[in-house]
Amino acid sequence: MKKLFAFLLFGFMFLGLSAQNSDLPNITLKNLDGESVNIAELNNDGKPFVMTFWATWCGPCVKEHNALSDVYDDWIEETGIKIFSVSIDDARATAKIKPFVDGKGWPFEILLDVNSELKRAMNVSNPPHTFLFDGDGKIVWQHTGYLDGGEEDLYQEILKISK
DSSP states (O other), X not given: OXXXXXHHHHHHHHHHHHHHHHSOOOOEEEETTSOEEEGGGOOOTTSOEEEEEEOTTOHHHHHHHXXXXXXXXXXXXXXXXXXXXXXXXXXXXHHHHHHXXXXXXXXXXXXXXXXXXXXXXXXXXXXXXXXXXXXXSOEEEEEESXXXXXXXXXXXXXXXXXX
């Protein structure tokens, strides 16, 4: 009986830890305007949202962001999705990020993870790394890398949970 109790207790603890890994971590980053944003409070009014990690030096990241930018207005209209774009460029590159983003015309909310704190918390090893969250802030899909047309896979996943 003691073994069964210990097993069940361990199982519930494991499930609790697993669920916590799907939640947004309590980390504060700055946006391009220098305002603090608590990641644990990110939301989209109960609708799904995307968080994608990228860097200015990452060619596939730039391609992905350009592709997402091209379809973003349509996606918002159809699903209400919101994209949070997390730059993992280090502090030395911070001054370059806003002009880079402005030059590309990306409409996403850009967050700066200059110390890679969020990157580590989310177990991101290589950009681009894209997460899809449900309206409760739980990860429902993720993908690493980018190939032309990859945004369509993301869109199909968004449609599944937007209904």
